[in-house]
Amino acid sequence: MKFTCEKALLQAAISTTSRAVSPKSSIPALEGILVEAGNELRLTSYNLETGIRTTVPADIQEEGTLVLGARLFGEIIRKLPDDMVSFQAENYMVKIKCGMSEFNILGTDPEEFPELPTVEYQNSLILPQSKLKSMISQTIFAVSDNESRPIHTGSLFEVDDSGLTVVSVDGYRLALRHEAIEKKEGAPEFSFVVPGAALSEVEKICSDVDEPASVTQGARHVMFKVGDTMLVSRRLEGEFLAYRQAIPRNNTIIVEGETRTLLSSIDRVSLIISDKLKSPLRCVFDNGVLKISTKTAIGDAYDQCSIQGDGEGLEIGFNNKYLMDALKAAPADRVRLELTTGVSPCVILPTEGEEKFLYMVLPVRLRAGE
Structure with missing residues (x-):
């Protein structure tokens, strides 16, 4: 096998394929990348769950196939100067040259590399x-x-x-x-x-x-x-x-708010919550305002933000992370929150346009005095 390739392109291809390399496997070939030089240069990785194959523009002088340890191959290419990389393999000995740098490393038999599963088209x-x-x-x-x-x-x-x-x-x-x-x-x-x-x-x-x-x-x-x-x-x-069937859509309480404002308030109150000090957010939806509070062993926190609509004083508890994840993911500046009772889910939707997203968060039971 013999080819030359631009370092940046090869590095990008190794970085992509490395994602499906098995970190530790009883089949050593799975810890490597299958390099195939034929009509085109192909790199393949497979961890028996997920396989990634990518092609790289290269000037191929001699065809061939072998497996190279992904970690070492990736590190060598990453640290080479920005230039053309020449790659030559005889038997399983590989010579990698770029500028004044030269490496000779040992590859392994491609026969040990399992084939990617074929996807029967449906x-x-x-x-x-x-x-x-x-x-x-x-x-x-x-x-x-x-x-x-x-x-x-x-x-x-x-x-x-x-x-x-x-x-x-x-x-x-x-x-x-x-x-x-x-x-x-x-x-x-x-x-x-x-x-x-x-x-x-x-x-x-x-x-x-x-x-x-x-x-x-x-x-x-x-x-x-x-x-x-x-x-x-x-x-x-x-x-x-x-x-x-799991999403309640006949909710009686509907309020709207700015996604970023809601997120900022929840974020501030969440400062005193940690993995060791878990506590739900106590949310009170009033007329035009959402009051958020929480209490842990190190103290308590309170914040409020303006909303549109009347929450009728509904008190409901949420896991702060679950609520924040949903608001962070919501691809809209304003969201609509639909609720019914303190023990039914909160549904988050866009306020305008078609419903391109929907998030549902189940409440957390609040204990008296929390």
Whole structure:
């Protein structure tokens, strides 16, 4: 194998593929990156859950394939001067040269590297990278980390005539984002669940551009294609929460507020809450004002912010982090909060335009005197 490649491009490709490298594995090849020089230069990583493959522009003089330890390969390329990198391999000995720097390192047999799973085409959709990125980032925080319900450790992708809906739930909150999509093929309606770990990598691979990203659903896997990079992940099997029935929509109390103002107030009161000193926020929704307070072993805090509407003095408790996560993710300057009682969920929606997002946070029981 012999090729030359620009250092910056190679470094970016290694950094992308390294995300699916197995940190520790009984199969040593999984701790490496498969380098294939053929018609094009391809780098592949696979941790048996998620696989990433990307192509790099390179001048290939001799074809070949081998596996290089991801950490060392990445560090060498990162620390090389900004110049053309020449790469030459005979048997498993690899010579990497760039400027005055030269490294000779040992690669391993590519036969030990498992093949990426093939995605048998069933359905697909296309949407801009920026939309896919924002839909993932604005719902992934609500993905569950409780392995007793594996289906909820991923996000539901649901496609119908109105577009794509992405939903995450973890038992205490729900996050939903909806967008129209440019193109879809296959069944009129389809859905699948993608592990949160894989979505986190898709979010990093996507850029804030309108270039298209495609999502292909297979029988057991799902494939995301973004530019020159492809990510394959297994699908999660099981019964996802019937989320439409779980969201209360005939709420009797509706108030509106500035997202940033609400966030600032909650943030200030949360200063005395920590992992060691947990305490719910006591929220009182009055006419035109939201009063927030909390009390922990080190003291108490109070703040208030103006809202539009009458909360009828409703007192309700919330986990501060869950409320802040939802408000941080909300892609709108103003939000509508819908409530009914002190023990029913709070639904957060945009005040204007179509409902492109919906967040639901379950309340925390308040103890008297807290």
